[in-house]
Amino acid sequence: MMQTILFILFLSITLCGDTILNITLIWSVLEQGGSITHLSIIITIMSLVPILLQKYSFFLKTALKERPLLIFGLARILGIVFLLVFLIQFSGNTNVYGLYLIGGIFSVILFLSNQSLEIYMSQMVLDGKIKSHKASHDLQTAIQIGAFGGSAVTGILLSIGGLPMISTVLMVTLAVGMLAPWLIPILSRSGQVEQNVQKATAEAPQITYSDAIRKKVLNMTILAVVVLTIQLGAINFIVPILFHDIYNWDSSRYGAMGAAMGLGAFLATLIRKWEHRIPMYLFILIGVIDIIIGTVQVFTVSLICGFMLGFVFNRTRIMQRSVMFDNLRSREETMKWSGRSTFATQFTRSVVPLVLALPLSLMGQENTGVLLGTLGVTVTVILFFAIRLENRLPLQGTGSIIAGDSKPSV
Structure with missing residues (x-):
């Protein structure tokens, strides 16, 4: 138990820098009169770089498969080096183009960091070291x-x-991540013997379907990631504009909103015993919450809605990741599907602002809240029809991968 707590604490410290960076970039670009759309274009382009390197670079492909934690540590070191150079060259004279540069470079660093963690954890599952x-x-x-x-x-x-x-704090979090290749294998070893015994003796035999059906299940998890990331991208793009330009709230309130969402998401990780009591169609709240955030200019109400949104989002994401881990059969598959999941998240998150920029310009910035509500309802409808599509798969049980209601293994 103590090793598990230390494992979570270690990753939390280094990963909190990623959130600090994302919020800082968006808010700073708005403060300097820059365009979130321009920032998104750069991040979208740079998101393609790791995919191309992974596909055509034998070294990176081999390293991600054989030493994913080494890639994680090297990515964090690259972030520190870049920040040091940036601070020395541009200290006190950072313009909006410098912020675009930071966003572009760190999109590569965060992509490699996230993918390497996904690969490592899925390989742990594949090797029978953890459920x-x-x-x-x-x-x-x-x-x-x-x-x-x-x-x-x-x-x-x-x-x-x-x-x-911000850069100093970010470098500290990145420095912690440098220790990942040595610390994570030790800290993630907790309970492996007991889990292997349980896996061999206590688990019921799994139903085995064809590889074609298993591929469809994995594709459904990617679809679920894309749909949820549309919602996440809309929140990341629209809420700063709503708070900064429409509600005239300061950055501390935006930070508090993010904290409320994080707290709700954290609560979703603590209710494993009661997960079966949560209704499948809880995601309907996404549309309702987005409408309230976009139309009710009351900070307390926004915090409550942020908390609820974080809970719904994270509870669904945990179950979807479980489905993916459960249905990988080789190290090649862990790299392939973890890469697709990470790319789907990164690419969708950065493309959403590009797609939303046109209707926002046509509607006018005063209708930012209306756009957020419309997006929330749209995501809810997509999730509903995706579940109907999922029901055509010949899977045991009545739960849903999309809604995070179950985790079938095929």
């Missing part, structure tokens, strides 16, 4: 504690120290 649900739960818990901590401090750091202080 799929525990792997998904521990990784998602670390991600959300990091998101909660990062969101909670970003607003304060922006108001009292600006970009130099």
Whole structure:
């Protein structure tokens, strides 16, 4: 138990820097009159770089498959080097183009970091060292504690120290991540013997379907990731504009909103015993919450909605990751499908602002909240029809991969 707690704490510290960076970039670009659309274009382009390197670089492909934690550590070191060079060259004179540069470079660093963690945890499941649900739960818990901590401090750091202080804190979180190749194998070893025994003696035999059906299930998890990331991308793009330009709230309130979402997401990791009591169609709340955030200019109401949104999003994401881990059969598959999942997340998150920029310009910025509500309803409808499509798969049980209601293994 103590090793599990330390494992989650270690990852949370280094991953909180990712949230700090994302919030800082968006808010700073708005403060300097830059375009989130331009930033998104750069991040979208740079998101393709790791995919191309992974596909055509034998070294990176082999390293990700054989030493994913080494790639994680090297990516964090690259981030520190870049920040040091940036601070030395542009300290006190950071313009909007410098922010675009930071966003582009770090899209590569964060992509490699996220993919290497997904690959490592899925390989642990594949080797029988940890159960799929525990792997998904521990990784998602670390991600959300990091998101909660990062969101909670970003607003304060922006108001009292600006970009130099943010960069210093970010370098500390990256430095912690440098230790991943040595610490994570030790900390993630908790309970492996007991879990292997349980896997061999206590688990019921799994139903085995054809590879074609298993591929469809894995594709459904990618679809679920894309749909959820549309919602996440809309929140990341629209809420800063809504708070900054429409509600005239400061960065500390935006940080508090992010913290509320992180806290709700963290709660979703603590209710494993009662998961079966949560209704499948809980995702309907996404549309309702987005409408309220976009139309009710009351900070307390926004915090409550953010908390609920984080809970719904994260509870669904944990179960979907469990499905993926459960249905991988080789190291090649772990790299292939983890890469697709990471790319789907990164690419969708960065493309969403490009897609939303046109209707926002046509509707006018005063209708930003209406656009957010429309997106929430759209995501809800897509999830509903995706579940209907999923029901055509010959899977045992009545749960849903899309809704995170079950985790069938095929």
